Amino acid sequence: MKAALITGARGFVGRHLARALHHQGVRVCGIGHGAWTDTERAAWGVSHWLNGDVTKRNIDIVLSNVGQPDAVFHLAGGSSVGPSLAAPEEDFRRSVLSAAELLEWARLAAPDVRLVLASSAAVYGAGHRQAICETDALAPYSPYGYHKRIAEELFESYGKNFGLNVAIVRLFSVYGPELQKQLLWDSCSRLLNDATRLVLGGSGNEVRDWFHISDAANLLRIAASQANHDGFIINGGTGIAVAVRQVAEHLCAAWGMGTQLEFSGKSRQGDPQYLVANIDQATSLGFAPLVNWQAGVADYVAWFKHVNTQAVA
Amino acid sequence: MKAALITGARGFVGRHLARALHHQGVRVCGIGHGAWTDTERAAWGVSHWLNGDVTKRNIDIVLSNVGQPDAVFHLAGGSSVGPSLAAPEEDFRRSVLSAAELLEWARLAAPDVRLVLASSAAVYGAGHRQAICETDALAPYSPYGYHKRIAEELFESYGKNFGLNVAIVRLFSVYGPELQKQLLWDSCSRLLNDATRLVLGGSGNEVRDWFHISDAANLLRIAASQANHDGFIINGGTGIAVAVRQVAEHLCAAWGMGTQLEFSGKSRQGDPQYLVANIDQATSLGFAPLVNWQAGVADYVAWFKHVNTQAVA
Numbered sequence: 001m002k003a004a005l006i007t008g009a010r011g012f013v014g015r016h017l018a019r020a021l022h023h024q025g026v027r028v029c030g031i032g033h034g035a036w037t038d039t040e041r042a043a044w045g046v047s048h049w050l051n052g053d054v055t056k057r058n059i060d061i062v063l064s065n066v067g068q069p070d071a072v073f074h075l076a077g078g079s080s081v082g083p084s085l086a087a088p089e090e091d092f093r094r095s096v097l098s099a100a101e102l103l104e105w106a107r108l109a110a111p112d113v114r115l116v117l118a119s120s121a122a123v124y125g126a127g128h129r130q131a132i133c134e135t136d137a138l139a140p141y142s143p144y145g146y147h148k149r150i151a152e153e154l155f156e157s158y159g160k161n162f163g164l165n166v167a168i169v170r171l172f173s174v175y176g177p178e179l180q181k182q183l184l185w186d187s188c189s190r191l192l193n194d195a196t197r198l199v200l201g202g203s204g205n206e207v208r209d210w211f212h213i214s215d216a217a218n219l220l221r222i223a224a225s226q227a228n229h230d231g232f233i234i235n236g237g238t239g240i241a242v243a244v245r246q247v248a249e250h251l252c253a254a255w256g257m258g259t260q261l262e263f264s265g266k267s268r269q270g271d272p273q274y275l276v277a278n279i280d281q282a283t284s285l286g287f288a289p290l291v292n293w294q295a296g297v298a299d300y301v302a303w304f305k306h307v308n309t310q311a312v313a
Numbered sequence: 314m315k316a317a318l319i320t321g322a323r324g325f326v327g328r329h330l331a332r333a334l335h336h337q338g339v340r341v342c343g344i345g346h347g348a349w350t351d352t353e354r355a356a357w358g359v360s361h362w363l364n365g366d367v368t369k370r371n372i373d374i375v376l377s378n379v380g381q382p383d384a385v386f387h388l389a390g391g392s393s394v395g396p397s398l399a400a401p402e403e404d405f406r407r408s409v410l411s412a413a414e415l416l417e418w419a420r421l422a423a424p425d426v427r428l429v430l431a432s433s434a435a436v437y438g439a440g441h442r443q444a445i446c447e448t449d450a451l452a453p454y455s456p457y458g459y460h461k462r463i464a465e466e467l468f469e470s471y472g473k474n475f476g477l478n479v480a481i482v483r484l485f486s487v488y489g490p491e492l493q494k495q496l497l498w499d500s501c502s503r504l505l506n507d508a509t510r511l512v513l514g515g516s517g518n519e520v521r522d523w524f525h526i527s528d529a530a531n532l533l534r535i536a537a538s539q540a541n542h543d544g545f546i547i548n549g550g551t552g553i554a555v556a557v558r559q560v561a562e563h564l565c566a567a568w569g570m571g572t573q574l575e576f577s578g579k580s581r582q583g584d585p586q587y588l589v590a591n592i593d594q595a596t597s598l599g600f601a602p603l604v605n606w607q608a609g610v611a612d613y614v615a616w617f618k619h620v621n622t623q624a625v626a
Contacts, residue, residue, distance in 0.1 A: 089417045153453075158401075
């Protein structure tokens, strides 16, 4: 791979993927929302950045600087469940319309490009009790989950009907430095304010597959090499089930202030109890996750403290 | 039901549904593409018509004349497989964007309205060998089939996530007067030109469920009464398997000129061999198709000859 376009490159997964590709000598350009200073953009390995919607025209514009890419990583999209319930139309626009625009662009202008969609375990929904295979039943929850599934179907359609090379990666609970939402971020933010006691929502028994961003970026790169007409689908996770309580306990320990941890018992409606990936498909491609969750959580805490110390200083 | 909005009211299914509802005393307004004279519109029982895209704003405009509807029948959408392959973006806009606009309109302005989506057996795809149940696996073929499935998912999402009352009717091979495409129209058009010999594509052994438009309109009305938060899904068909060859033979006989019928043996790629509905769900609601296919085909030929005689005269 010599050149890649990343939609949503300024987001959490996008910037890490950009840097990883850049380190491998890939020329990376990006498109998506948000102003990005040249310094910061360059620090993440992005040579050109267009701040705007993912449209055919905007893709042409950003590529006019760098030429046709070998691969496009479509990471633009709605960000999570909550905002999609508050503003479903915006989530639809971000997840579905951007996918439709990208696919039409590829059909018309770059039929040989490899297209990778970052989808989500949210397409599997609730009710699972063991590691989930790619062929298991889908039951999206929230508009976010539905719109991710719809984006997948658009990728499948353009693969089967127009011969585009597409791959879909269903990311489980991706985390790591720069992630400024969800369990780790919320917990650290509250510990920064009061480290004596941390009360989290839910029972703490919710089980997730904590997938470190560096492993996720690696898997996305591998997925690009597997893109084909039939729409290759692969789970992105570690296969290891870890409860929210375990992660929170480890996080408090890493924080190092003897925090008293509690759970409210109140779960968010529709929140799945168990979302863990079966990663047989990924491992058959030679993929192996390198970051264990304990090390990943400790690193996250170190990053958080570092950033916040800098901010205060 | 006192008032209804029909998107795509000027289309084949739309105009028949409008007339059927009008005959039951329902005030019907419509929105969709195409100029429609006041005389013709009124003849089909449509009190107001807006020629334009299905957008929230256009829905508000057309309803400003008639007030809030009890039900919306969403019949706007891509029309068939061929055009969706030639212009997938337009099919996407017609099928998916129109659904997204309608659902957002309902969420914001009419959360109690009953929403019925006319979907298609195309979501089931190829590979079936017996009557298809609503819970059977989906394998859409063509962008048309994918976009219909995506519209279904949007309806499901707005039902489950926002409590809208939605129902989905998967129509099988709907036919009847006014249908100016597909097997019956193409055959009659060619017989009009040369009634000695009719050569059709495919093997003639393709099996379909021929669903008369008057029965389809009736089922759509019934579906509106069943709309709920979980997204009621129902097949629209007769449950009776009839091969293309049988229909073509019956059509030639009804034409009455001793036509020699042949099949080329060349099938369209991806065209399913067998698409027949299991209609247990529909019958459990008291629905029973009233038009048998032999009578329906003979009536179609009579309508076609009538229209074309008028045109010539």
